[in-house]
Amino acid sequence: MKILFILPGIGKKSGERYLKSWMMEPLTVAVLKRLTPAEYETAFYDDRVEPVDYGADCDVVAITLETYTAKRAYEIAGRFRSRGKIIVCGGWHATLCPGDAAPHADIVLTGNAESVWALILSDIRRGDYKPLYHGETSLDYGLPDRSVYADKVKKYLPVSLVEVGRGCRRRCEFCSISAYYEGCYRHRRIADIVSEIQTCRNKLFFFVDDSIFSDKAFAKALFLEVKKLKIIWTTQITLDIAQDEELLVLMRQSGCLLVLIGFESVNAGNLKQMNKAWSERLGERDEIVERIHRAGINIYASFVFGFDEDCEQTFAEVLSFAARRRFFVVAFNHLLAFPSTETYRRFEREGRLFSPRWWLEEDYRYGTVSFRPARVTPEALGALCGKYKRKFYAFPSILRRVPALWARTKNLKLHAAYWFINILFHFEVDQRLGIPLGKNLDEARK
Ligand code: B12
Ligand code: SF4
Incomplete structure (x- = not known):
């Protein structure tokens, strides 16, 4: 069974780049990868930095949702669902608003993944899964597996x-x-x-x-x-x-x-x-x-x-x-x-x-x-x-x-960071205002 992790982007203005200050490494996905038993194959698309291949070979599509990225997540889910893939949604928005995510997913996880992710996968493999799971708070994941985004690491801050x-x-x-x-x-x-x-x-x-x-x-x-x-x-x-x-x-x-x-x-x-x-x-x-x-x-x-x-x-x-x-x-x-x-x-x-x-x-x-x-x-x-x-x-x-x-x-690295962040934010004030949610992410990436 092959699992495709997807981190949806918020959106971007047509012809512009994704907002630089939002491009941090996806720790969430590294934790999910770590929690995935070794018998399953995995792949990952980061919608912020690369086009999602909607024809990708996979059985399960695991999407992380924030409120700002929900619209985009549902669009991606729909594209994969039309090809018969099983969609699992988790993350902040799925947790706080499971009813919003449910029509777009086969499975919604509320809460933390640590205690239930392996169970969800084995239920899917047996063909007997539930529409809603809840994971209690647990940080029992050892060390995150960052190999899942090793090929994109240079694109992150x-x-x-x-x-x-x-x-x-x-x-x-x-x-x-x-x-x-x-x-x-x-x-x-x-x-x-x-x-x-x-x-x-x-x-x-x-x-x-x-x-x-x-x-x-x-x-x-x-x-x-x-x-x-x-x-x-x-x-x-x-x-x-x-x-x-x-x-x-x-x-x-x-x-x-x-x-x-x-x-x-x-x-x-x-x-x-x-x-x-x-x-x-x-x-x-x-x-x-x-x-x-x-x-x-x-x-x-x-x-x-x-x-x-x-x-x-x-x-x-x-x-x-x-x-x-x-x-x-x-x-x-x-x-x-x-x-x-x-x-x-x-x-x-x-x-x-x-x-x-x-x-x-x-x-x-x-x-x-x-x-x-x-x-x-x-x-x-x-x-x-x-x-x-x-x-x-x-x-x-x-x-x-x-x-x-x-x-x-007097730390010079911090002084360099001061100039970098302040100049970045100087230009981003107007770049970020008006970004349409869920839009323009399938455009060719710059
Ligand atoms: C680091 C961080 C950022 C980083 C970016 C991180 C990244 N690579 O995307 C930066 C600083 C850039 C950032 C920006 C923003 N952020 Co932020 N950010 C966080 C923060 C502090 C940590 C996220 C994290 O890595 N957690 C660690 C991982 C392991 O935990 P997790 O994501 O919760 O995942 C667990 C479960 O949720 C679940 N899970 C998650 N996804 C999935 C998917 C599946 C399929 C499954 C099964 C399970 C599952 O499993 C994981 C393990 O248990 C959170 C707060 C928090 N404590 O989580 C806010 C948070 C996610 N951010 C938030 C917001 C609002 C924003 C901004 C919109 C702020 C702004 N105004 O600009 C932007 C949006 C950026 C974007 N989405 O592109 C809100 C989201 C609220 C919501 N209802 O959606 C949060 C919750 C903060 C808050 N106080 O409310 N953010
Ligand atoms: S509840 Fe905690 S994390 Fe949330 S805004 Fe207040 S102090 Fe910050």
């Missing part, structure tokens, strides 16, 4: 993705992680993480966790081991990291030079609405940021706009905060109602969603606001995100942040 744990102890209203893991967190064994790092080709690592110190004692033990490996790494964390000096020092000593922090807003009302008021209670935000910066750790600050107190004034306040704190990079995204999140349910209750399945709408594009914000129009909210990103990524603003970066770290 030169950073290795490694997973430490899954879940997050926080419960933000808009977040898919919170919707599925419901405040729980599980982690891998330190020995596996260390062995995996040692086998990776890059010296730069992204620990893809959403909140890496959800278990502080474990995180400290891990960082002590990672320190010995002399790598540079980045991850996503929550602002309360600043309360633990020991953790900050350990992170920096183990090679962490940059962290993504979801600040989301500087407005107290918005933070309360999104169930992130705890971050307000940590104390004065400038002082908290300063503590992280003093430890030599740079910040990728992420903000979300579209909560009920947002208007142009809140954008201006966030920009002023971001400029004052000289952040490494920022994200200014509009709020999105991802399925099964509390935000989705609230907007549905309040009758504010334009379409219950906005991600499948023919004219939905990256940057389209699909709900009615309280204080601005949907179009204005989308446009304000673009306007303030352009201000932050204007060349004078990029230059102004350099002396502060130099004061925080």
Whole structure:
């Protein structure tokens, strides 16, 4: 039996390249490959970097779904299904919205694959499979098998993705992680993480966790081991990291030079609405940021706009905060109602969603606001995100942040990364706005 893994792309504008900053190695597929018993043959198409061969020889097509890639995934599924192939869908969107995926698949998996993938395959082989499986949370996969994308590795950004744990102890209203893991967190064994790092080709690592110190004692033990490996790494964390000096020092000593922090807003009302008021209670935000910066750790600050107190004034306040704190990079995204999140349910209750399945709408594009914000129009909210990103990524603003970066770290690789990412984001502000979901991916790749 032959399994074809497919990672669908979001879409692209006609004649343009796939967005560079989205082209990271597909860790998900390396984990699935690892979980696939050796008796099955496998192949993999990465829709972001190569055309999918719809005539490919296979028995089962295993597709990973995110909400943004669902439309494209269903198109690919349809093409293979018309040739009698068995379609299995899994991933975030299949997990949070299985009913959406079901009409396009023979089998939908919700949750994690570790405990059920081998069973699904043997059920298929016996010709006796169920339409829906659920896999409990488990990170029992040993080491991912990256051979599955060895032929495409040069097309990805030169950073290795490694997973430490899954879940997050926080419960933000808009977040898919919170919707599925419901405040729980599980982690891998330190020995596996260390062995995996040692086998990776890059010296730069992204620990893809959403909140890496959800278990502080474990995180400290891990960082002590990672320190010995002399790598540079980045991850996503929550602002309360600043309360633990020991953790900050350990992170920096183990090679962490940059962290993504979801600040989301500087407005107290918005933070309360999104169930992130705890971050307000940590104390004065400038002082908290300063503590992280003093430890030599740079910040990728992420903000979300579209909560009920947002208007142009809140954008201006966030920009002023971001400029004052000289952040490494920022994200200014509009709020999105991802399925099964509390935000989705609230907007549905309040009758504010334009379409219950906005991600499948023919004219939905990256940057389209699909709900009615309280204080601005949907179009204005989308446009304000673009306007303030352009201000932050204007060349004078990029230059102004350099002396502060130099004061925080003299690591030349990080300085090179600063220029690379800021210039990339400078050009991507307008490239990403308006990307049509599910479109133009069968065009010849550049
Ligand atoms: C790394 C990452 C990225 C990387 C790209 C990674 C890549 N190569 O594609 C970057 C930084 C570029 C990125 C960008 C974006 N991301 Co992202 N990203 C992640 C992150 C942090 C880790 C993903 C990962 O590798 N996990 C490790 C693997 C092993 O776990 P997994 O993917 O969940 O897979 C397991 C199961 O889901 C299941 N499974 C998955 N697929 C399949 C398929 C089959 C057939 C089966 C049987 C099982 C199965 O099996 C696996 C093992 O159990 C996740 C959050 C998270 N913790 O997962 C967000 C996440 C996936 N991203 C998200 C989003 C929104 C985005 C962006 C749209 C953000 C933006 N505004 O630009 C873009 C879209 C990029 C794109 N799709 O092209 C959301 C998706 C939400 C949703 N409902 O779809 C997530 C969940 C984050 C969040 N907080 O909500 N992202
Ligand atoms: S802290 Fe981040 S990952 Fe955790 S629930 Fe909030 S947004 Fe999601």
